[in-house]
Amino acid sequence: MAGFSSNTEQNILVAARKVFIEKGRDGARMQEIANEAGINKALLHYYFRSKQKLFEAVFLEAFDKFLPQTELLISSDKPFFEILKSFIENYIGLILENPHIPGFILHELSQNPENIAQFISSRVNHLPVLIEKIREEMAQGKIKPMDPRQIMVNIIGLCVFPFVARPIIKAVFFQDDDTAYEIFLQERKNEVYNFILNSIKPC
Amino acid sequence: MAGFSSNTEQNILVAARKVFIEKGRDGARMQEIANEAGINKALLHYYFRSKQKLFEAVFLEAFDKFLPQTELLISSDKPFFEILKSFIENYIGLILENPHIPGFILHELSQNPENIAQFISSRVNHLPVLIEKIREEMAQGKIKPMDPRQIMVNIIGLCVFPFVARPIIKAVFFQDDDTAYEIFLQERKNEVYNFILNSIKPC
DNA sequence: ATTTGGTTTAACTAATTAATTTAACCAAAT
DNA sequence: ATTTGGTTAAATTAATTAGTTAAACCAAAT
Known part of the structure; x- marks a missing residue:
């Protein structure tokens, strides 16, 4: 299944966007983001080293859109x-x-x-x-x-x-x-x- | 020092108000509320059994004021x-x-x-x-x-x-x-x- | 056939935090 | 003098959660 269903990074960002925006930074859970993205925590951290990094990616994107x-x-x-x-x-x-x-x-x-x-x-x-x-x-x-x-x-x-x-x-x-x-x-x-x-x- | 500095419950509510409103429900910490109130966690839980209960007290009060x-x-x-x-x-x-x-x-x-x-x-x-x-x-x-x-x-x-x-x-x-x-x-x-x-x- | 990179699984560590417990303290009331 | 209620201290439990690790899997590229 490698590389087939397109860009995992994008899937993660979509999921993170949803969870962070819904629950807020403190209310969001990495596990929930992983579930939402259809992957596991390990891979999530493989792409975005930390919750903070992932949050910043989501926040900056949202801010520019806002x-x-x-x-x-x-x-x-x-x-x-x-x-x-x-x-x-x-x-x-x-x-x-x-x-x-x-x-x-x-x-x-x-x-x-x-x-x-x-x-x-x-x-x-x-x-x-x-x-x-x-x-x-x-x-x-x-x-x-x-x-x-x-x-x-x-x-x-x-x-x-x-x-x-x-x-x-x-x-x-x-x-x-x-x-x-x-x-x-x-x-x-x-x-x-x-x-x-x-x-x-x-x- | 018992009962001298008036109503502990009020002190707690003042502290909880401050911390909850500043940090939000998820961002707030019971320890920080206790510190802010000048008491310890034990007493905090003695007055308000749980974080949830304390939060509700603060929220309802704030809502009515709002x-x-x-x-x-x-x-x-x-x-x-x-x-x-x-x-x-x-x-x-x-x-x-x-x-x-x-x-x-x-x-x-x-x-x-x-x-x-x-x-x-x-x-x-x-x-x-x-x-x-x-x-x-x-x-x-x-x-x-x-x-x-x-x-x-x-x-x-x-x-x-x-x-x-x-x-x-x-x-x-x-x-x-x-x-x-x-x-x-x-x-x-x-x-x-x-x-x-x-x-x-x-x- | 072998290597490689994305991926899973599952267990694990480490940190944080809500909540509990127990014993002791002390001031005021009895 | 004793009791009582609010309080502290400090250790502890239990739950949650971020982050790590190591081994294995598998498809595509070499």
């Missing part, structure tokens, strides 16, 4: 509000495909506030660029004057929060009806855009 | 937008005093989506009431027509998110400047209110 990739949007010459609309749709769409990543990232970051700072800043040069863009619009009077960082936090928060708080929102406002909540999430692509739009454009 | 207490606000006969303003100020103020609770609750709930549903719904009868209030305003044309649940999620999300995502926001937008971020959080009491106001009131 960050909104705004390069394309920013470089486009569309009007700002179209860029905004695309951004929100893309970002919510991305999270819909990986709904557990935001909670995972935020939780693990909260546990490691230390050395992560520099490594973050090296990967998020584009968000401040988006802030610049907001500032320009503001100067032209197309956006109400306010701290652009507040706007950015609002945008991202409105996209992310419904996923991070999924169980509680689903219970409180949707009587635990999965389908209803799924629809609610889909509708947010428009809702969030309109919400932001109305709140930042001069009346 | 839920916005809206009864007073709702029962008041102030105009809706004043109620809204109070709600946001109170809630952000509450979280400012317990900034790690939201992340803690949301993370632990994500790990236990099962049996928690009923226990939640028994404690949050007031949030749906607030939804009713929104609906009334909407009927009178004082709020744009839209799904009231979207509004509620937006309100709560805007209050909570900056705390849940603190490390990453602080790194990306504030170059890890604690003071700057603290100011930013304070300003949100007004920012969030204005943001919501502008986005839901008819133009």
